[in-house]
Amino acid sequence: MHIKKIHHVAYRCIDAKQTVEWYVKYLGMDFLLAIAEDQVPSTGAPDPYMHVFLDAGAGNVLAFFELPNQGAMGRDENTPAWVQHLALEVGSVDELLAAKARLEADGIGVIGPTNHTIFKSIYFFDPNGHRLELAVNTGTPEMMDKLDAVKWDMLNEWAETRKAPQHAAWMHARTGVAA
Known part of the structure; x- marks a missing residue:
C-alpha cells in the first residue's frame, strides 16, 4: 500500500455555517461540499450531522x-492548548503578515510571527476553539539537510532519555523560541 495524500482531516465544529463562512473569509478557502445525514453511515448510530468540506489548497481538504x-465540545484537559493545532502553509512572509493584520483587524488574537528558523508562523483560534497556525518556509536546503542528518539520532535519544536532544539546538539559538 502507498498513501497518496490525506483525503481530508475532520474536526468538530459548533456551527457549520459560521465555520464555513469564517474559513472562507479569513483563510480564503473555498466551500466544496456539504453532506447531512440522520444516521452515521459507518456505525448506523442515529445521530444527525452536517459534514462540510473546505479546500485547503493543493488537493488538501479540511x-x-x-x-x-x-x-x-470539549478538549483533552491533559493536553496544553498549543499542542493540538492545524498548520497551514502560505507562500510568503508578506502573506503571513497580511493574514495577521486581517485577523487582528476583526479582533482575533494572534501570536507571532514566531521565528522557528526554518519557518515563521502565526497562531490563532477559529470560532470553535481549534488552534490554527499559518506558516511560511524560510529554511535553506542546507538547514533541511542538517536536520535530516540528525532526525533518527534525535528520535532515538529522546526515546531513551525523554530529554530534548541538542543535535539541532542551532535552530533556536538565534530566536530563543521553542515550539
Whole structure:
C-alpha cells in the first residue's frame, strides 16, 4: 500500500455555517461540499450531522462535523492548548503578515510571527476553539539537510532519555523560541 495524500482531516465544529463562512473569509478557502445525514453511515448510530468540506489548497481538504445532539465540545484537559493545532502553509512572509493584520483587524488574537528558523508562523483560534497556525518556509536546503542528518539520532535519544536532544539546538539559538 502507498498513501497518496490525506483525503481530508475532520474536526468538530459548533456551527457549520459560521465555520464555513469564517474559513472562507479569513483563510480564503473555498466551500466544496456539504453532506447531512440522520444516521452515521459507518456505525448506523442515529445521530444527525452536517459534514462540510473546505479546500485547503493543493488537493488538501479540511472538513467539519456539526453534531447538534451531542454534548458540548470539549478538549483533552491533559493536553496544553498549543499542542493540538492545524498548520497551514502560505507562500510568503508578506502573506503571513497580511493574514495577521486581517485577523487582528476583526479582533482575533494572534501570536507571532514566531521565528522557528526554518519557518515563521502565526497562531490563532477559529470560532470553535481549534488552534490554527499559518506558516511560511524560510529554511535553506542546507538547514533541511542538517536536520535530516540528525532526525533518527534525535528520535532515538529522546526515546531513551525523554530529554530534548541538542543535535539541532542551532535552530533556536538565534530566536530563543521553542515550539
